Structures are given as structure tokens and as C-alpha cells.
Amino acid sequence: xxxxxxxxxxxxxxxxxxxxxxxxxxxxxxxxxxxxxxxxxxxxxxxxxxxxxxxxxxxxxxxxxxxxxxxxxxxxxxxxxxxxxxxxxxxxxxxxxxxxxxxxxxxxxxxxxxxxxxxxxxxxxxxxxxxxxxxxxxxxxxxxxxxxxxxxxxxxxxxxxxxxxxxxxxxxxxxxxxxxxxxxxxxxxxxxxxxxxxxxxxx
Amino acid sequence: xxxxxxxxxxxxxxxxxxxxxxxxxxxxxxxxxxxxxxxxxxxxxxxxxxxxxxxxxxxxxxxxxxxxxxxxxxxxxxxxxxxxxxxxxxxxxxxxxxxxxxxxxxxxxxxxxxxxxxxxxxxxxxxxxxxxxxxxxxxxxxxxxxxxxxxxxxxxxxxxxxxxxxxxxxxxxxxxxxxxxxxxxxxxxxxxxxxxxxxxxxxxxxxxxxxxxxxxxxxxxxxxxxxxxxxxxxxxxxxxxxxxxxxxxxxxxxxxxxxxxxxxxxxxxxxxxxxxxxxxxxxxxxxxxxxxxxxxxxxxxxxxxxxxxxxxxxxxxxxxxxxxxxxxxxxxxxxxxxxxxxxxxxxxxxxxxxx
Numbered sequence: 001x002x003x004x005x006x007x008x009x010x011x012x013x014x015x016x017x018x019x020x021x022x023x024x025x026x027x028x029x030x031x032x033x034x035x036x037x038x039x040x041x042x043x044x045x046x047x048x049x050x051x052x053x054x055x056x057x058x059x060x061x062x063x064x065x066x067x068x069x070x071x072x073x074x075x076x077x078x079x080x081x082x083x084x085x086x087x088x089x090x091x092x093x094x095x096x097x098x099x100x101x102x103x104x105x106x107x108x109x110x111x112x113x114x115x116x117x118x119x120x121x122x123x124x125x126x127x128x129x130x131x132x133x134x135x136x137x138x139x140x141x142x143x144x145x146x147x148x149x150x151x152x153x154x155x156x157x158x159x160x161x162x163x164x165x166x167x168x169x170x171x172x173x174x175x176x177x178x179x180x181x182x183x184x185x186x187x188x189x190x191x192x193x194x195x196x197x198x199x200x201x202x203x
Numbered sequence: 204x205x206x207x208x209x210x211x212x213x214x215x216x217x218x219x220x221x222x223x224x225x226x227x228x229x230x231x232x233x234x235x236x237x238x239x240x241x242x243x244x245x246x247x248x249x250x251x252x253x254x255x256x257x258x259x260x261x262x263x264x265x266x267x268x269x270x271x272x273x274x275x276x277x278x279x280x281x282x283x284x285x286x287x288x289x290x291x292x293x294x295x296x297x298x299x300x301x302x303x304x305x306x307x308x309x310x311x312x313x314x315x316x317x318x319x320x321x322x323x324x325x326x327x328x329x330x331x332x333x334x335x336x337x338x339x340x341x342x343x344x345x346x347x348x349x350x351x352x353x354x355x356x357x358x359x360x361x362x363x364x365x366x367x368x369x370x371x372x373x374x375x376x377x378x379x380x381x382x383x384x385x386x387x388x389x390x391x392x393x394x395x396x397x398x399x400x401x402x403x404x405x406x407x408x409x410x411x412x413x414x415x416x417x418x419x420x421x422x423x424x425x426x427x428x429x430x431x432x433x434x435x436x437x438x439x440x441x442x443x444x445x446x447x448x449x450x451x452x453x454x455x456x457x458x459x460x461x462x463x464x465x466x467x468x469x470x471x472x473x474x475x476x477x478x479x480x481x482x483x484x485x486x487x488x489x490x491x492x493x494x495x496x497x498x499x500x501x502x503x504x505x506x507x508x509x510x511x512x513x514x515x516x517x518x519x520x521x522x523x524x525x526x527x528x529x530x531x532x533x534x535x536x537x538x539x540x541x542x543x544x545x546x547x548x549x550x551x552x553x554x555x556x557x558x
Contacts, residue, residue: 011541027304030491034302034508036541109285109304113539 010116011036013054018042018067019082020059024107028057028082031112053077055116060094060102061085073098078123080115082107100126142179149182152189204270208247209369209394213272213464216429217294220460220468221269228476236479236486238472241265245276247369247394252276253283260287266486267292267475269468273368273393274298274340281305290490292471295464296425296445298344299538302508304491307474309503309511310467311446313348314537316424319515319547320444321352323529324422329386330358335376335400336391338365345391345424361385366392371399377407384413390423397426398433405437416440420519427462428525438520446513448525453514453550454533470511474503510536515547 015032019025020043029039042050045067050056058067060081065072073096081099083090094102101119103111146167153163171181204214204221222240229237241263245251252271259265260283268284269292271277277293284291284305291306299312332353336342342365350360361383364376373396380388392400404421408414416439426443434441446454447463455473460466479485481496493499494506503511514533518525531547 010539011543030304031302035539036537109281113300 012038014038014040014052015055015057015116016040016042016046016050016053018046018056018058018063020044020062024082024105027107027109028103028112031107031110035113035116037116051076055080055119057082057103058094058097058099060090060097060099061105063093063097065097068097072096078116078119080119139179142182145186146179146182149185152185204242204244205247205272206244208245210247210272212430212433213295213393213425213427214247214270216427216462216464217270217272217468220294220465220470221472223465224469224472224476228472234476234480238476239265247272249273249275249279253279256280257283260284260289264486266290266488269294269471271295274301277301277306278340288489290493292468292475294468294471298341298348299536299540300344302510302538304509305489307471307490307504307509307511308536308538309471309474310463311424311444311513311515312510312536312538313345313424314540314542314544315446315513315515315534316444317345317348318352318540318544319529319531320422320424320442320517321349321356322547323517324387324442325353325356325358328418328420330356331361331386332358333361333376333380333383333385333388334363334391335388336363336365337393337396338367341393341425342391346389349389366396368393369395371395373400373403376400377403380404381407381411381414385419387419388421390421391425393425397423398430401434401437401441416442416519427464429462429464431520431523438523441520442517442528443519443525444515444517446516448516448518448527450524451514451516451527451530453516453530470503477502505535508536508538510538512536 015037017025017028017039025041032039046069048069050069055078056075057080061084068075070076075098078100079098081094081102082105083094083102084105100122101115103115149167150160150163153166154160158166167181167185168178170185171178174181204218205211206214206218225238225240228234241259243255243259245255256268259268266289268289271280271291271293272295274297277291280291281303289305292309293306294309296311296316297308330353332349334346334349336346346363353360362379364379366372390397390400401421404414413419420440420442422442424444426441427445428449431438445463447460447466449461455466455470460469478493478496478499481498485493485496494504500506505511512533512535515531516527517529519528530550532550534547
């Protein structure tokens with residue numbers, strides 16, 4: 001139930017509908033207006049002002065990558081596909097464009113509210129995961145730096161565990177990540193001309 | 204209207220409001236039409252609403268349906284209304300998060316009932332709440348909003364229990380309430396479960412003064428005068444919020460009603476007649492078409508979400524009738540709680556409000 005507060009915050013959000021003039025647009029707009037969103041309709045392309053929108057509804061039947069001012073699948077907001085032809089090729093494309101939820105045409109009296117909430121939850125989850133992956137990847141890349149920093153710290157005669165603890169304390173004192181602290185330690189030793197660690201490796 | 208079944212008292216109140224409006228309209232020689240009521244009784248059985256609604260739309264020329272009490276039954280009939288281009292006039296309080304193109308909502312939704320009630324109840328009684336409800340969307344969603352609100356105001360939910368519609372098994376919730384000793388109880392049960400609970404809680408109050416209404420009252424967003432007769436001597440101190448209590452003159456006008464259920468259904472049918480009188484052959488128009496007629500916009504229905512502007516009254520039963528504890532000026536229904544939480548304008552009870 002931790003999501004319950006944010007789940008309602010749709011009032012005043014900006015939705016862009018990328019679809020040619022059609023009953024689909026009218027019915028979609030009616031539902032969005034009733035929920036409290038601001039609506040802009042665009043066709044055939046989104047311009048750069050779309051970057052500030054909170055949601056994009058896009059036509060999966062007539063759509064193509066060049067309609068969007070961002071690389072395929074990298075929209076800065078949740079995307080909802082408006083699907084008429086449930087053909088595998090079109091669904092494939094809608095997925096590659098970054099659809100987090102979908103509405104089937106013809107659009108009638110309902111469906112938009114759940115599409116908004118599901119798309120946003122999926123988008124937020126994907127963004128959070130990508131953030132986690134990025135930070136893990138960075139930490140993986142810095143593994144070598146950590147090893148070198150520990151080795152430099154061991155030059156003063158302490159064992160590996162103690163050097164590791166010292167590095168952790170430094171990170172805490174400096175209020176930076178463990179990996180950043182390692183980088184700083186390595187840089188400092190290199191500046192001092194301390195080119196060799198405990199094993200005589202070149203710095 | 205379920206004239207039989209567990210919530211028949213509410214249906215009867217709504218029906219009385221509809222019939223009184225129809226009688227007035229049919230007696231009005233300025234109008235060039237009369238309204239004819241086609242009646243069906245789904246007996247409070249959710250599976251009978253859609254077939255009966257379909258039958259009315261298929262076998263008669265009626266295009267406007269007045270009725271449904273539970274949100275469950277309303278959600279059952281909406282696809283049928285959509286196919287037929289027909290309109291439901293829904294006149295009881297509900298949990299919000301809906302704005303169908305085929306429904307007019309003439310009673311209150313949470314920004315008009317639950318939120319003002321909690322804003323008053325928490326400073327008045329305390330922030331430790333026990334939540335009960337009937338096991339369907341009304342109880343679930345009301346209690347979800349209440350959990351969120353109470354948590355935001357630093358309060359605590361001591362328990363939350365549901366009963367199937369019609370179930371009388373209130374002992375477990377009564378036992379939990381007796382042991383957790385909340386500051387107030389938010390009741391979103393309907394029909395027999397609610398009557399049973401209120402009676403059992405009244406008994407609990409006789410054995411422990413903590414559970415008297417002054418210390419730990421039961422509060423509801425759907426209790427009106429229509430159901431007091433089912434509660435015998437256990438009504439004293441019950442708290443409810445609604446747009447109308449007997450004797451109030453703020454809404455819908457000068458006329459007296461027996462309950463807000465009756466008043467809101469009366470208002471619905473009057474507004475329907477006003478729209479039908481705006482142009483010839485209006486009886487075959489969909490709600491969206493009716494609302495686009497010249498002159499429709501000055502009415503009570505919000506063009507975007509089909510809700511209405513209602514005053515907020517908090518009443519407490521005193522000597523068998525609701526005494527007004529707080530009264531706020533009319534506000535528009537905001538079913539998705541997306542229009543922000545403005546301060547409600549408090550008005551002294553029983554003064555006329557010009558809105």
C-alpha cells in the first residue's frame with residue numbers, strides 16, 4: 001500500500017495524444033478531461049515541447065519511430081499504445097516504441113484511468129531498475145580501483161581487512177560512495193608519487 | 204430500484220424522490236411532455252441489474268434509468284447503457300474514481316463526504332480509527348482513502364474488517380474494537396450488516412463508557428434518515444455526512460425531503476426534465492448530446508465529470524433526528540480527487556447559503 005498517496009496525483013498532469021483526428025481522440029480526451037488532465041493533440045509528429053509531457057498516448061496502427069523526438073524506447077515519460085490492429089508486427093513496434101500500457105480501439109467509456117496508473121507504475125519501475133543497473137555496473141567497473149586503493153592503504157603496514165575498514169570509514173567521513181573514496185585514495189597516492197603499492201605494482 | 208433486499212430502505216427513499224419529481228413534472232402545464240416510470244425490482248441481487256436494465260432499454264422507449272444503490276450494480280449496467288446510448292441517474296453516495304459518459308452522479312463522492320468528515324473527526328475525537336465495510340468496492344475504496352488520509356494526518360488504523368453484503372456476523376469486529384479501543388469507527392457497511400453492527404456496538408457502549416458516542420462514535424458517509432427506522436434505539440449519537448439532513452434549506456431548495464437519498468433523486472429527475480424541455484425530441488438524445496444543447500450548461504451537472512455541486516453537512520443523531528455539527532458551502536464533486544484540496548468554506552448551521 002506504499003504507492004497509495006502518489007496514485008491519485010493526476011490532477012493537472014499533461015497528456016499528449018499522438019493520433020489523427022478521430023472518435024478515438026474525442027473519447028480519450030473526454031476520459032482524460034474527466035480525470036483532470038490537460039490534453040494536447042498532435043499529428044503526425046511530436047515536437048520538442050512534448051518532452052515536458054507527463055504521458056504520451058500514441059497510435060500503434062499508423063505509428064513509426066520518426067514521430068518521436070527521442071530514440072526508440074527512451075521516452076522521458078510513460079507511453080500508452082492505442083491499438084486497433086492486434087497484429088504481431090504492430091504490437092512489436094508498439095513495444096519497441098516503449099509502450100508501458102495499451103488501450104484497444106474503439107475507445108469507449110472506460111479504460112483510461114487504469115492505463116494511466118499501470119503505465120506510470122511500469123515506467124517508474126523500469127526507470128528505478130535502470131538506475132540500479134547503472135549503479136551496479138559502475139560499482140563493478142570500479143572494482144579494480146577498490147583493489148588498488150586497499151593495496152595502497154596496506155603500504156602503511158595494516159592487513160587487508162583493516163585497510164578495507166579504513167577505506168569504508170573514509171567514504172563515510174567524506175560522505176561519498178565506497179568507490180568514489182577508492183578513486184580519491186588512488187589519486188592521492190599517485191599525486192604523492194607513490195607509484196608502487198605493497199606488491200610493487202606500478203600505479 | 205431494489206424495493207426488496209438488504210438495502211431496500213435506501214431504494215425506497217430514492218424511489219420516493221423520483222416519484223415526487225415525476226408527479227410535479229407531470230402536473231406542470233408549462234411542460235409539453237410527461238414522464239412515465241417503468242419500474243423493476245432487482246431485489247438487491249447484483250446479477251439482476253444488468254438483465255433488467257437491458258430489458259427496459261430493449262422493450263420500452265425509456266432512455267433514462269434512475270436507480271442502482273451499490274457501485275457494483277452501477278458498474279454492471281454501464282456497458283449496457285453505453286451500447287444503448289442511454290443514461291443512468293445515480294443518486295446515492297459512492298466512492299468516486301468514475302466519470303462515465305453515460306452516468307450523472309447527483310449524490311456525494313469522497314471530496315464531498317469522506318474527506319470533510321475526517322478533517323472534522325480527527326481533531327474532534329482523535330486519530331486512532333477502526334475501519335469497517337461491506338465486502339465490495341464501496342467499502343474497499345472508502346477505507347483505502349481513509350487509510351491514506353489518516354496516515355497523512357499522523358493517525359493510526361487499529362483494524363479493518365469486511366463482511367459480505369447482508370452478513371450479520373459482526374462479533375469479530377466488535378471484539379477487535381473492544382480490545383483496540385479506537386477514537387472513532389468509520390462504517391462503510393450497508394444494509395443488514397450495518398444494522399447488526401450498530402445494535403451490537405450500542406450494547407458494547409452499555410458495558411464500557413469508552414464506546415459511548417461522546418468518546419468513540421460510529422461515522423458513516425451513507426447513513427441518512429431513511430435507515431434510522433431499522434436501527435431502533437441504537438441511533439443516538441451516530442454521525443453521518445451528506446448534502447442534506449431533514450430540515451436543512453441549503454440544498455436542493457425550499458422543499459422538504461425525508462433524506463438526502465430522496466432529495467438527490469428528486470434533483471436528478473428535475474434536472475432530467477429541465478434538459479428534456481430544452482429542445483424538441485430531446486428524449487432520444489444521449490447524455491453527451493443533452494449536455495451540449497443550448498441552456499444545458501446552466502444546470503447542475505459538471506460538463507467534464509458529470510458530478511454535481513453539493514453542500515457538506517456533518518450531522519449527529521440527537522433525539523432521533525440529525526443535528527448539524529458542521530456545515531460547509533457547496534463544492535463540486537471531484538471524483539478523481541484531481542482538482543486539489545481547497546479549504547472548505549464553513550457556514551453556520553441552518554443559515555441559507557447563496558452559492
